[in-house]
Amino acid sequence: MTHEQLRVAIIGGGLAGAALANALVRISHVDVHVFESAPEFSERGAAVGLSKNAQLALAQILPSGTDMLEKAGAVPMNSSRVILGSGPEAGTIVLDLAADDPGMIVHRASLLRELIAPLPKESLHPNKKLTAINPNESGVEVAFQDGTVYHFDAVIGADGIFSTVREHVLRGVGADEQSSASPAGFWDCRNVVPFEKAKAALGEEYFDVDRQYDWVGDGAFILHDVLEDRTMVQCVISGVEKDASKDRDRRRPLTREALAASLSSWLGGPIADGMISLICDQPDLSGYSQWEHKSTPTYVRERVCLVGDAAHATTPWQGAGTGLAIEDAMVLGALFASISSANEISAAFKAYDLLRRPRCQQVIDSSRETGLILCGQVDLHADELRELLAPRWNFIFGLDMELHKREALEALRTAQQK
Numbered sequence: 495m496t497h498e499q500l501r502v503a504i505i506g507g508g509l510a511g512a513a514l515a516n517a518l519v520r521i522s523h524v525d526v527h528v529f530e531s532a533p534e535f536s537e538r539g540a541a542v543g544l545s546k547n548a549q550l551a552l553a554q555i556l557p558s559g560t561d562m563l564e565k566a567g568a569v570p571m572n573s574s575r576v577i578l579g580s581g582p583e584a585g586t587i588v589l590d591l592a593a594d595d596p597g598m599i600v601h602r603a604s605l606l607r608e609l610i611a612p613l614p615k616e617s618l619h620p621n622k623k624l625t626a627i628n629p630n631e632s633g634v635e636v637a638f639q640d641g642t643v644y645h646f647d648a649v650i651g652a653d654g655i656f657s658t659v660r661e662h663v664l665r666g667v668g669a670d671e672q673s674s675a676s677p678a679g680f681w682d683c684r685n686v687v688p689f690e691k692a693k694a695a696l697g698e699e700y701f702d703v704d705r706q707y708d709w710v711g712d713g714a715f716i717l718h719d720v721l722e723d724r725t726m727v728q729c730v731i732s733g734v735e736k737d738a739s740k741d742r743d744r745r746r747p748l749t750r751e752a753l754a755a756s757l758s759s760w761l762g763g764p765i766a767d768g769m770i771s772l773i774c775d776q777p778d779l780s781g782y783s784q785w786e787h788k789s790t791p792t793y794v795r796e797r798v799c800l801v802g803d804a805a806h807a808t809t810p811w812q813g814a815g816t817g818l819a820i821e822d823a824m825v826l827g828a829l830f831a832s833i834s835s836a837n838e839i840s841a842a843f844k845a846y847d848l849l850r851r852p853r854c855q856q857v858i859d860s861s862r863e864t865g866l867i868l869c870g871q872v873d874l875h876a877d878e879l880r881e882l883l884a885p886r887w888n889f890i891f892g893l894d895m896e897l898h899k900r901e902a903l904e905a906l907r908t909a910q911q912k
């Protein structure tokens with residue numbers, strides 16, 4: 495089969511854009527370029543958990559995926575241990591999640607560095623903020639804030655929750671308030687602290703074995719896990735947020751007193767006091783409102799499509815956002831490898847939408863419901879919590895990647911016949 499060279503622009507060089515670039519760069523008939531608005535390709539924020547499905551999808555994109563995670567300092571978790579953090583049963587273990595299929599915890603900046611490293615320098619374009627998308631008969635024109643304009647056969651938006659590409663894709667197709675990013679009903683605050691400091695503050699017993707600790711209690715949730723080759727510990731406090739502001743700047747100033755008030759019924763228990771002191775040990779103590787896309791009528795418009803948070807921003811309660819982005823990349827990689835001309839791109843994007851949208855929407859809805867359970871909006875008894883929580887991750891971890899790709903290719907063939 496002869497192939498046309500397909501020019502593909504990825505807008506946004508976060509984890510989704512970088513994962514997708516790795517999937518496309520391996521296809522000889524695709525010429526991929528990544529445009530990032532920031533002056534360099536970098537990630538802020540703490541860690542990301544890569545569960546079994548994310549690791550399997552990554553292995554499909556990058557044969558050296560396991561080595562790459564090792565270079566990024568990823569730490570395999572023995573399990574995610576859920577424990578009660580407040581109330582009469584405080585300290586009782588609820589369950590060990592994913593004990594058979596451990597996740598990896600990796601610092602976001604290190605993961606992005608290792609995803610960017612294998613990409614050719616000439617395909618990476620920092621300081622390029624997309625301002626407009628203009629489809630024409632031969633493809634799609636993209637315009638940037640610096641006045642430059644380029645022409646591509648396809649454009650893929652990986653430009654995050656407030657995506658400009660999303661606005662283009664959803665214009666005039668029945669998008670409503672539900673399709674704009676909006677508060678999900680939770681807040682969180684984070685810090686990454688040295689391993690020894692965390693051990694001293696929280697107790698040695700939580701650091702004998704590498705696992706994620708999830709503390710469930712009255713109106714709030716606490717998490718800690720080990721990263722950066724066991725040198726650092728990620729610490730998180732979250733809670734239910736009522737009357738969330740609609741301000742897109744989701745950052746709020748936070749004080750020790752406010753944290754203590756949110757965790758008042760946890761104080762004196764096994765975890766809250768030590769965690770509050772670790773979280774407060776940072777210069778700009780801030781809380782963040784968690785936002786999501788409640789529904790999305792489509793991820794594609796002709797030769798333009800969306801991946802990662804631009805398509806399906808979700809709350810972090812099931813640790814699945816990056817995993818979904820890596821699955822998106824795997825599926826688009828398989829589809830692009832199977833087409834040979836620019837005329838087939840919109841069929842490939844239709845197949846992508848058909849397959850990916852139900853999967854990602856299920857995660858968004860399930861994650862929000864899981865957040866309510868983990869923030870103690872249910873009876874706080876270990877037995878009842880175990881029953882509620884134990885099955886919630888099965889559909890996320892259990893995706894058969896080979897079958898998912900095959901289904902995408904079948905959907906492509908069907909779309910090509912129409």
Ligand SMILES: Cc1cc2nc3c(=O)[nH]c(=O)nc-3n(C[C@H](O)[C@H](O)[C@H](O)COP(=O)(O)OP(=O)(O)OC[C@H]3O[C@@H](n4cnc5c(N)ncnc54)[C@H](O)[C@@H]3O)c2cc1C
Pocket residue numbers: 505506507508509510511529530531532541542543544548622623624625652653654655657658682801802803804809810812813814815816817818819
């Ligand atoms: C608190 C929190 C915890 C999380 N924990 C987990 C977890 O444990 N496991 C997990 O799998 N997921 C987790 N997630 C989700 C995960 O972080 C995201 O799903 C993932 O990082 C999405 O990356 P992205 O590349 O789609 O978006 P982003 O990281 O937002 O990247 C978008 C990129 O696009 C660029 N950009 C934006 N606009 C433009 C423009 N106009 N032109 C050019 N470039 C542009 C931005 O500068 C940015 O670099 C968590 C998320 C949050 C908020």
